[in-house]
Amino acid sequence: MSAKAVVVRNLTRRYGYRVALKDISLDFSENGIQGLFGANGAGKTTLMRIISTLLRPHSGTISVMGFDPQEEPEEVKKYLGLVGDKTLLYDELSGIENLRFYSKLYGLHRDFFETQVEELSQRFAIKTWLEEPVKNLSTGLKKRLDIVRSLIHNPMLLLLDEPFSGLDKDTTEDFWDYLNEHRNTRTTIVTTHNLALGANLCDEFVTLRKGVVINQGPISQFDQTL
Amino acid sequence: MTSGLGAALAIAKKDIIIQLRKKFEAFSMFLFALIAVLAYSFALVSQGSIPADVGSAMLWVIIFFMGMFGFAPIFLSESETGTLRGLATAPIPAWAVYVGKVIYGFVLMGIVEVFLVPIISILFGFSFLNDIPLTVAVLVVGTLDLSAVGSMASALVMPSEAKATVFPLVYFPTATSGLILLIEITKIIVLGPGVVPIMLLFEILLAHLIAMLTLSASVFHFALSP
Amino acid sequence: MSNTRLIFLAVAAVISLLYVYMTWIFSPPDAILGENVRIFFQHIAPALVAYGLFGGTLLCGVMYLWKGDLKYDIIGAVSIKLGLLFTTITLLSGMLWANAAWHSPWNWDPRETTTLILWIAYACILAYRASVTDREARAQFGSIFGIVAFPMVLLSYLSIRIWNTLHPIVIDESGFHMGIEHMMTLFVAMIAVTMIALIMVELAYKVDSAYEKLMRIRMSRS
Numbered sequence: 001m002s003a004k005a006v007v008v009r010n011l012t013r014r015y016g017y018r019v020a021l022k023d024i025s026l027d028f029s030e031n032g033i034q035g036l037f038g039a040n041g042a043g044k045t046t047l048m049r050i051i052s053t054l055l056r057p058h059s060g061t062i063s064v065m066g067f068d069p070q071e072e073p074e075e076v077k078k079y080l081g082l083v084g085d086k087t088l089l090y091d092e093l094s095g096i097e098n099l100r101f102y103s104k105l106y107g108l109h110r111d112f113f114e115t116q117v118e119e120l121s122q123r124f125a126i127k128t129w130l131e132e133p134v135k136n137l138s139t140g141l142k143k144r145l146d147i148v149r150s151l152i153h154n155p156m157l158l159l160l161d162e163p164f165s166g167l168d169k170d171t172t173e174d175f176w177d178y179l180n181e182h183r184n185t186r187t188t189i190v191t192t193h194n195l196a197l198g199a200n201l202c203d204e205f206v207t208l209r210k211g212v213v214i215n216q217g218p219i220s221q222f223d224q225t226l
Numbered sequence: 227m228t229s230g231l232g233a234a235l236a237i238a239k240k241d242i243i244i245q246l247r248k249k250f251e252a253f254s255m256f257l258f259a260l261i262a263v264l265a266y267s268f269a270l271v272s273q274g275s276i277p278a279d280v281g282s283a284m285l286w287v288i289i290f291f292m293g294m295f296g297f298a299p300i301f302l303s304e305s306e307t308g309t310l311r312g313l314a315t316a317p318i319p320a321w322a323v324y325v326g327k328v329i330y331g332f333v334l335m336g337i338v339e340v341f342l343v344p345i346i347s348i349l350f351g352f353s354f355l356n357d358i359p360l361t362v363a364v365l366v367v368g369t370l371d372l373s374a375v376g377s378m379a380s381a382l383v384m385p386s387e388a389k390a391t392v393f394p395l396v397y398f399p400t401a402t403s404g405l406i407l408l409i410e411i412t413k414i415i416v417l418g419p420g421v422v423p424i425m426l427l428f429e430i431l432l433a434h435l436i437a438m439l440t441l442s443a444s445v446f447h448f449a450l451s452p
Numbered sequence: 453m454s455n456t457r458l459i460f461l462a463v464a465a466v467i468s469l470l471y472v473y474m475t476w477i478f479s480p481p482d483a484i485l486g487e488n489v490r491i492f493f494q495h496i497a498p499a500l501v502a503y504g505l506f507g508g509t510l511l512c513g514v515m516y517l518w519k520g521d522l523k524y525d526i527i528g529a530v531s532i533k534l535g536l537l538f539t540t541i542t543l544l545s546g547m548l549w550a551n552a553a554w555h556s557p558w559n560w561d562p563r564e565t566t567t568l569i570l571w572i573a574y575a576c577i578l579a580y581r582a583s584v585t586d587r588e589a590r591a592q593f594g595s596i597f598g599i600v601a602f603p604m605v606l607l608s609y610l611s612i613r614i615w616n617t618l619h620p621i622v623i624d625e626s627g628f629h630m631g632i633e634h635m636m637t638l639f640v641a642m643i644a645v646t647m648i649a650l651i652m653v654e655l656a657y658k659v660d661s662a663y664e665k666l667m668r669i670r671m672s673r674s
Contacts, residue, residue, distance in 0.1 A: 056451070074318070102316070
């Protein structure tokens, strides 16, 4: 595991006059599950947004899968899959329509799309619910559908921003198993303030406090202080 | 990899399907237009009729105000539900999102106008029969122009604190320049040639549309990072 | 105060005095309009400077989006405020002129109308900016707004060429349509008003950036 999925060097990001990330440098290795830990306001979400091309850093460099998210955002976006606290689904559309819409944005081939839907919907037990408009689904089913959406293009880099908050027990277990299975073929970056959970799941970790990296390394060195 | 235009069409199609399922938005726009017709008639009718030049100008004034209901939710609804992040992190150029929304706004207004224009022309007693091809061309270009401005306005309102109050502040001033031209052209169609050649006005309208589209599309990726 | 600034201020003061002298004493009364021709210099110079300032807003918007430096946003906002001031002067002097020439202060002439729209549009940008509390978002989206509002300035500028209007066309393809004394006066007026505008932009920029610095200190203390 020598290749790096994300390389950050001396990166600073301000919000107006508040400094959210202060001259941070860190690496996330390719493949495996990487934890990004920190209390609320530590700068986790800011870093995730910069990785996902949504925010511009004020200084410093960042490379995601070998590309600069500001210079070549479309290259970076091709590799990204996102799960956040809000689902990215349209309430009026059915599950399969939502997935089809995103597959068009990602330019997926029809056959690839069909097999992905088949496999993932089976895996996350939403196959029978795909024709139902999303607004009729329960929160748990919505969350499952959103996970399927984030995986539909088989992303190389999965960004999970507090993915387990508000997730029921079954979905958490299914998702956990899935992430474990793909540990060696996909890079997953998880932010969480739930350290016990993070320590069990992750291979490596980075801890942020008030916009500064206070600790990073393999999970064996993790000491559970924020 | 989807082309930008393919992605734009996918976004427009998705929004049109959602709109057709919700129904009430287009219908309430239509009702608003009828109420406006009544309100103007109280002010303008003298001895049972309205002068043709005033009536035809009112058509665009009504469409202009109707745009407030049609265009405001274009981006606001997506930013409220959070789905805008899905569009912002998909591997498509930012202008495709904007163009998709302009197409959607155009179709939405077009659906209402198909019913509205004949009704207003009968009630206000003026006729477009002098030059039907030009009338259609002006309706298409004019509605596209308003949609180009309205979509941008909706995007600009996203970070504002008082969205409902501020949308007209953003939409009206930028749309007014198109409105002046539209009213002038429509008057000429209804009343016959005036002092200014109609084709000159139409060309300026086209230039305005192209300027708005290119300007907005080229800065749009800045509007997608919240 | 640095030497260059002192020299600039001195030159501006001299030219401004010259401007006053040329407007009110040097330039002869017009054949048709008589003494009212003097209003004209207070009208056209601020109008062109206002267009320039709105162009500055566009430029600052582009620069901010490109560089991400709040400095450009502050200058852009200052140009809007001063552009509004000069547009107001243009409208008022235009109304005085219209009253003298056409015996009615407001005639819904396309040039008048488009200038009024311009005033409202840029006032709307200011109101919009005030409604965005997040500093970064205000700069970013305010810059975009400043860019997409610019076609209005062009339409206002071109309006007298598009519509046959009451408004006199002073400058067209065949050159300046006025006497040599009036032309010289207009030239001096242009330089004077531009210099005054530049001094105001600089002062307002200093005040605004000092205010922003104050806000930054307050925020870092909380």
